[in-house]
Amino acid sequence: MADNSKIDEVLSTLDENLPQSLDRLMEFLRIPSISTDPAYKDRVRQAADWLCAELASLGFEASVRDTPGHPMVVAHSQKGDRRPALFYGHYDVQPVDPLELWDRPPFEPEIQDTPNGKVIRGRGSSDDKGQLMTFVEAARAWKEIHGSLPSDLVLLFEGEEESGSPSLRPFLRENAAELRAGIAMICDTSLYADGRPAITTQLRGLYGDEIILRGADRDLHSGGFGGLAANPLQVLVDILSGIKDADGRITLPGFYDGVEELTEELRADWEALGFDAGEFLSRVGLKHPIGERGRTGLEMVWNRPTFEINGITGGYTGEGFKTVLPAEARAKVSFRLTGAQNPGKIRDSFRAYVRARVPADCAVEFQDHGASPASRMDISDPAFAAAKAALTEEWGREAAYIGAGGSIPIAGDFKEILGMDTMLIGFARDDDRIHSPNEKYDLESFAKGARSWVRILAALS
Amino acid sequence: MADNSKIDEVLSTLDENLPQSLDRLMEFLRIPSISTDPAYKDRVRQAADWLCAELASLGFEASVRDTPGHPMVVAHSQKGDRRPALFYGHYDVQPVDPLELWDRPPFEPEIQDTPNGKVIRGRGSSDDKGQLMTFVEAARAWKEIHGSLPSDLVLLFEGEEESGSPSLRPFLRENAAELRAGIAMICDTSLYADGRPAITTQLRGLYGDEIILRGADRDLHSGGFGGLAANPLQVLVDILSGIKDADGRITLPGFYDGVEELTEELRADWEALGFDAGEFLSRVGLKHPIGERGRTGLEMVWNRPTFEINGITGGYTGEGFKTVLPAEARAKVSFRLTGAQNPGKIRDSFRAYVRARVPADCAVEFQDHGASPASRMDISDPAFAAAKAALTEEWGREAAYIGAGGSIPIAGDFKEILGMDTMLIGFARDDDRIHSPNEKYDLESFAKGARSWVRILAALS
Structure with missing residues (x-):
């Protein structure tokens, strides 16, 4: 069992070691693991190898696993007595064109000062290398204080997410017994619009x-x-x-x-978000919600x-x-x-x-x-309340259950093939320019993201 | 006044001289007067010059008249005491591509035997050199028998019809006094579907x-x-x-x-055509008229x-x-x-x-x-009944007043600028492949077309 009294020590360690964590992320970002372009095939594998070596050095039993496409990286911590959890991220990145719109070379990342604070600039900083490394760095700090990794963790890192995940479903089927866990966590989403922490619990x-x-x-x-x-x-x-x-x-x-109509719990959470449909639409030059009569803006995009x-x-x-x-x-x-x-x-x-x-x-x-079909997570699973409380504590504001208007097929695959619900928790921001030139990830997202995972891991223990 | 008793002599002369008429048409067809392609600019003028010389040799006072584009050919017969008539045609032709779909060079015309009778094969044979020459040959035979051309004729031949007639309206305005006549005749349309002679009296x-x-x-x-x-x-x-x-x-x-609803006269004429909408649509892979409820097929395409x-x-x-x-x-x-x-x-x-x-x-x-706007001719003008009777006599079957679903802008221009109604009379057939490879004109259309004009000219005298 993890010793929850040591959380503050783990968090302090994370904070103290932030420069080294960033150095590791920079090294990872310098590998141009563009999965859609066959010219980068070896570089994608290089990123898998780099990640596998990092995980092995932390004490994970880690391996690079071949598929008909780019490889998976799978890692296990020691066996304990808890319900196992699976963490998913992807180490491949989007292509960089149009290159002329980048202010600096996309694979030469740097920390930049901006009017909104420090950011990590470079391809993959937000989608998804920066996000997945929040979890890896959380595990590293955990081990430093506890002497061992959190037990019963399965890590799954994909190298084909940006090219449609052609190998994922077969891989899940062939390795179902190894990968099946009590709950899945995917770190590939954003904070809610105003920076509020959130867990996405339903997808259209x-x-x-x-x-x-x-x-x-x-x-x-x-x-x-x-x-x-x-x-x-x-x-x-x-x-x-x-x-x-x-x-x-x-x-x-x-x-x-x-x-289905919203439950009272979700309706209350969504109302508390203070979503202003007119303001939301104004970012794309519009003003007036045009959906179903009698529905709120968030219902229109998330639940209808x-x-x-x-x-x-x-x-x-x-x-x-x-x-x-x-x-x-x-x-x-x-x-x-x-x-x-x-x-x-x-x-x-x-x-x-x-x-x-x-x-x-x-x-x-x-x-x-x-x-x-749509995905709806079973939020009566205690993992959701635990993660929500952990996020609330870390960010100093109430975390919310939110929906997403789009689909994240991987969550559906986890449900269909492995029978697992997924907690979609991420720290990206709407202005991260993922898939576009000058992608960035806020330094705050990276630092507090890693701290969030420490709290969530402790809460799940 | 023309001597109508001489009609039969004129018609016999036309028949006897058909080989020479065809020789002249072939010479005309050999000039590649493609108006849309600037490379053929001199050839378009060559066709105008050829036509002007032909008309002058018949005794017309003919001239080639410059415009900002290709020239007009204008010709006048001697002044008489009749209401003058204007005849319009165009001497330019469509481009010939795709050239590889032609069975022979498009500007090397020949008479061919086909299962449906003899045809004149070549670009412009139907649209519109063959058609306009029916009128010129009618005038030639008329002069041979009468010793003079029909009086009070104005001939107007355009060289830009296939490129949108950009110079026509200014030319009509600038020469309105010279060109204005009691009635216009345009020879650029077809016989009705089954080969019945027809005068188009309304255009949408x-x-x-x-x-x-x-x-x-x-x-x-x-x-x-x-x-x-x-x-x-x-x-x-x-x-x-x-x-x-x-x-x-x-x-x-x-x-x-x-x-406007159809007059009883037009309704009777149209019903007599025996139009079968299903048969008409079957030529393009369809069967069922889909227009306004309660309307006949011809109303749908001509009058609604x-x-x-x-x-x-x-x-x-x-x-x-x-x-x-x-x-x-x-x-x-x-x-x-x-x-x-x-x-x-x-x-x-x-x-x-x-x-x-x-x-x-x-x-x-x-x-x-x-x-x-739509064009509707005033068929109470006696010229219409006269022309209809002449066509009926020549073709041995009742000529019809018909409509057209499309527009012929020149008829509208004559009405708007010169105040003239137009009799649209032509002898082309639906299978002439105008604007397409292997254009043809039936020899019967050419021969009986010229004879038709003799009868119409006599009737109008």
Whole structure:
């Protein structure tokens, strides 16, 4: 069992050793582990080897494990008597182009002073090397004071997160017994907008589809055929326009089956966030929430399903004008899903709705773009309350359970393949410019992130 | 006054001299007068010079008249005591690419035997050199028998019809007194589908517009903003879908002002054509007329206004999928107009309708793509009945008054600038492949076309 009275000593050690922790992070950041570019294959492996060596030096039983793509790094601490926990991060990084928009070479990181405090500037500083190293440094300080690592930890570091994680699901399946734990922790998310610590407890699912409508066997001239012949673009807009009603509700039969209202606990947490939809939208040049009538802004993005048109093309779209009735029209659409909505049933309902509205002279074809259900963590698991309290203590303000409007497929994979819920805890900030030039990670995020993990590890003991 | 008893002599002369007429046409077709390609500028002028010389040799007072673009050829016969008539054609031709799809060089014309009879194969044979030469050869035979040309004829031949006629309107304005006549005749149209002779007496107008909708100041991720932020593509489809109701009628206020029902005379003529909408649509892979409820197929394409979506673009349209809410969406749309519909008023009504449906977080901009009213000829002018009777006699079947779903801007220009109605009379066929490789003109069209003009000239005397 960990000795919780030693927490303050571990935290002091972390603070004292921050310069050395940063040196190690800088060394890690200098390895250009770009997973999408085959030219960097050896550098990705170099990052895996570096990480594995770090973990082994701390006393983890660590190994680099081959996959058909880039390797995984897996590490175990000594066996204890606790419910094991799995920590996930990724050591690969995004490409750096456009290089000319960087103020300094992306793989020559440095600490910079900014009006908002010190930052670590460089590719991967926030996404995700800086974040995963908060956990590694927490474990290092823990060992220094306790003489041993926290027991029953499994660490899993992936090298393909930025290229779609093609090897992850097979790897989880093949190594399920080794990796299965009581709870998973993923450190790849952000603090809530105002810097408040947060645990993401629900993620929306996604179902994407493409409608391809075909009419005449060629583009027609609207002088000769307009008013007589079916126009696939008109058919398409009529279909798409009918999917939402005037209140912003989706009209597909059975669509809301499985959608759940917020619990009182989550509703209170979300209300306490003081989310201002107008202010949020103003950052992208908008002002007015346009979603379902009678829903709060956070419900709209986190807890309500949506229908979105992501792309339409058809007919003449170049300069000038052509009076054409196009032979074909296409739309890419997607639904964000919540609660227990069943993506397969929604696909069936959507396609039946479309087919029923295609006139005799048009043919419709669909192109599947994937489906995954929403993720909802079981926050009655005591690990959540423990982690929430630990975050609250470290950051000096109430930590919140929040949602996310997007999907993090890895959390879904952990649930589906390993049966684990995930605590998504991260310390990035919205202005970290991940995936963009001049990526940074706040020094505060790094230092307090590592301290947060010490407290969470103690609380989970 | 022409001596109508000599018609048969003129017709016999035409028939006897057909080989020489064809030789002249072949010489004309060998001049590659492609007006859109600056490399052929001298060849376009060569065609104008050739035509002017032909007309002068017949006794016309003919001249090549410079414009800022390619020249016009204008010719006058001797002054008589009749109401003068203007005949229009164009001596420029379409480009020939893709050249590899031609069975023989496009400017080396020849007479070919086909299962449907003899044809003149070559670029410009149908559009429009072959057609305009039917009139020139009619005049030549007329002179041979009568000793003089038909009086009071003005001939106008343009060299820019295939490049949008940029010089035509200024030329008509500057030479209005010289060109104004009692009636215009344009020989650039086709026989009705089954080979029945026809005079086109009405053309639909056109108003084209483009809607540009802008939302956020960047593309948004549907995970972060979906359900909360305005999606310009959704706004666009809702707007476009509302323009037609379930009966195919257009909902814009005042849209049908000026639309006219068919007269009994035209309704009878059109019914006699035996138009089969299903058969017509089957040529392009369709079957079912989809226009306004309660209208015949020919009404839908000739006498009813329409709304058409000609192109939409917005969001991600490449391979695969992106869960984007686009910053911008665009649609090119057009309305075909009939009767006395006022394009300016319809533009105002359309734009007001769109603006009223744009939410506060979107901005709309329009890009004008031109507007022209419908053309309706005054068929109570005796010239129409005279020409119709002449065509009926020549072709041995009842000539018809027909409409056209598209626009022929020149007819509108004659009306607007010179105050003349136009009889659109032509002998092309739907399978002539104008603007395409292997263009042809039926020998029967050429021979009977010239004979038709002899009869029409006699009838107009």
